[in-house]
Amino acid sequence: MKLKKLIVALTLVTFGSAMLSAQEVVVGAAQVNEYLPLLKGKKIGLFSNHTGVVGNRHTLDVMLESGLDVEVIYSPEHGFRGTADAGESVNSEIDSKTGIRIESLYGSNKKKALSKEEISKIDIIVTDIQDVGLRFYTYYCTMVDLMNAAAVSGKEFMVFDRPNPNGMYVDGPTLDMKLKSGVGKLPIPVVHGLTLGELALMVNGEKWLNDGATVPLHVVKCKNYTHQTRYVLPVAPSPNLRTMRSIYLYPSICYFEGTSVSLGRGTDAPFEIYGHPDMKGCDFEFTPRSVEGAKNPPLLDKKCYGRDLRNLEDEAIIAKGLTLEYLIDAYKCMNVPVDEFFDNGYKYTGAKVFFEKLIGDESIRGMIENGMSAEEIKATWADDVEAFKAQRKPYLLYEE
Numbered sequence: 001m002k003l004k005k006l007i008v009a010l011t012l013v014t015f016g017s018a019m020l021s022a023q024e025v026v027v028g029a030a031q032v033n034e035y036l037p038l039l040k041g042k043k044i045g046l047f048s049n050h051t052g053v054v055g056n057r058h059t060l061d062v063m064l065e066s067g068l069d070v071e072v073i074y075s076p077e078h079g080f081r082g083t084a085d086a087g088e089s090v091n092s093e094i095d096s097k098t099g100i101r102i103e104s105l106y107g108s109n110k111k112k113a114l115s116k117e118e119i120s121k122i123d124i125i126v127t128d129i130q131d132v133g134l135r136f137y138t139y140y141c142t143m144v145d146l147m148n149a150a151a152v153s154g155k156e157f158m159v160f161d162r163p164n165p166n167g168m169y170v171d172g173p174t175l176d177m178k179l180k181s182g183v184g185k186l187p188i189p190v191v192h193g194l195t196l197g198e199l200a201l202m203v204n205g206e207k208w209l210n211d212g213a214t215v216p217l218h219v220v221k222c223k224n225y226t227h228q229t230r231y232v233l234p235v236a237p238s239p240n241l242r243t244m245r246s247i248y249l250y251p252s253i254c255y256f257e258g259t260s261v262s263l264g265r266g267t268d269a270p271f272e273i274y275g276h277p278d279m280k281g282c283d284f285e286f287t288p289r290s291v292e293g294a295k296n297p298p299l300l301d302k303k304c305y306g307r308d309l310r311n312l313e314d315e316a317i318i319a320k321g322l323t324l325e326y327l328i329d330a331y332k333c334m335n336v337p338v339d340e341f342f343d344n345g346y347k348y349t350g351a352k353v354f355f356e357k358l359i360g361d362e363s364i365r366g367m368i369e370n371g372m373s374a375e376e377i378k379a380t381w382a383d384d385v386e387a388f389k390a391q392r393k394p395y396l397l398y399e400e
């Protein structure tokens with residue numbers, strides 16, 4: 001199937017209203033006149049997926065039609081077409097439309113694809129991908145991996161910037177680097193409030209690459225964007241983030257991935273509902289099924305009782321920021337030992353502390369067990385938030 005048809009079929013989603021729509025903001029990839037002179041005559045590695053669009057065209061098509069030499073495509077979690085399950089290994093392949101090879105950076109081929117031998121075949125790496133602004137969302141982790149590879153091989157790096165739909169605020173504890181993992185690579189809060197371009201500048205400026213290295217970096221900025229813009233994503237960034245409400249709830253709901261509770265994978269409302277067969281006193285019910293994008297969801301085919309958050313208004317969710325009230329509610333309704341609640345059932349190394357890897361702090365589990373409220377827990381990371389806001393200020397490209 002041709003790439004354009006795939007983009008339309010897989011990712012066109014209706015989202016809520018916004019102060020500035022996706023059409024009014026001009027993304028970096030659309031600034032062809034700015035980046036064309038900088039890329040002409042260079043061999044390019046493009047890090048992108050189905051979200052790398054300019055209008056109804058993929059950035060890859062725009063670049064090729066502008067005479068640019070894209071040698072290789074790098075794809076993240078969920079694959080180049082954005083259809084793979086969360087955590088599912090993705091194989092490398094050839095793009096059927098262009099014949100360009102796609103190197104998966106979320107599978108067994110990652111180490112070879114990022115080797116000095118392979119990176120030496122290109123001159124510059126370009127990133128164009130829609131992030132959602134959270135420390136546990138893996139697209140930025142892959143960007144940092146590519147920055148490290150570029151630094152080792154002495155290659156240039158460019159970011160076609162895109163708005164951060166959660167860029168309105170900063171919230172959550174800063175990652176304790178003892179918990180560094182595939183869902184947390186940098187010492188930043190859960191909600192960092194930065195675009196990928198700003199984050200790349202901060203990675204360089206704070207010397208967060210391996211051995212304190214840096215890369216020659218150019219960011220192609222968005223136009224008509226500020227951090228208070230309610231940017232409506234034109235494309236769903238991953239299979240289970242299908243609405244703007246789910247994207248706004250994501251900072252507070254994702255922690256259920258580290259528990260025995262379902263957050264709605266395998267239903268028509270992932271990240272907008274939560275529940276478990278043993279949650280007490282809840283009228284809302286749902287049953288996770290095997291579906292595209294969630295082939296084997298937690299609690300598959302089991303009737304769950306819980307909460308439906310689809311009645312919440314977007315602005316109310318944004319105003320509340322990151323809250324653990326939903327997690328605490330489920331814990332109280334389950335009434336089980338804390339270690340049983342924080343057991344997601346996955347049999348891999350570190351599964352028992354997956355919640356800690358997501359939240360980035362080893363003390364939060366104990367606070368929940370000891371009955372602290374969501375507001376009391378939130379107060380414990382207030383200093384982290386203020387310190388990070390000051391630290392990130394030199395790297396901001398857009399008005400706060």
